[in-house]
Amino acid sequence: MPATGTYRRRKPTSLTRGFIAVGTGAAALLLPLIGASTASAAPAQSVSAAAPAAQPATYTNNLDGWIKESLAVMAKHGIPGSYDGIHRNVLRESSGNPRAINNWDSNAAAGTPSKGLLQIIDPTFRAYHVPGTAMDAYDPVANITAACNYAADKYGSIDNVFGAY
Numbered sequence: 001m002p003a004t005g006t007y008r009r010r011k012p013t014s015l016t017r018g019f020i021a022v023g024t025g026a027a028a029l030l031l032p033l034i035g036a037s038t039a040s041a042a043p044a045q046s047v048s049a050a051a052p053a054a055q056p057a058t059y060t061n062n063l064d065g066w067i068k069e070s071l072a073v074m075a076k077h078g079i080p081g082s083y084d085g086i087h088r089n090v091l092r093e094s095s096g097n098p099r100a101i102n103n104w105d106s107n108a109a110a111g112t113p114s115k116g117l118l119q120i121i122d123p124t125f126r127a128y129h130v131p132g133t134a135m136d137a138y139d140p141v142a143n144i145t146a147a148c149n150y151a152a153d154k155y156g157s158i159d160n161v162f163g164a165y
Helices: 014-038 063-077 083-094 122-128 140-155
Strands: none
Touching: 063 083, 063 140, 083 140, 122 140
């Protein structure tokens, strides 16, 4: 008898090795079948429930909303500018009145008065109009976006404009 605390393993015979191999193989073959009979599939989800449709952005109908909507259009067209730069220039040019018109300066004397939030003349508005906005210089979003496009071309950005332009 071996010493206490020492375990001595018996050597398996060829017969026991065969039973182990057959038993293991049978278990390996049966496991996928057992799992398939007891497993339950998850309920399928519809495509529309998995991916909700993106909602279009909504903007308020005031100076804050017009600037934010213009910035979204500008971003799509790679036109630089910031909320603060636009806001500063709008307040100086029109005090935030989208129907503002200048009937006294040299442009007005030449028959093309400056108009809208950023006081742009019609030829400049047409030349710098951005697709996706109204073709109306009094439209707040179209006016801001065209004026910012012009300022980007001439000054690098509306942010660089600190006086009449």
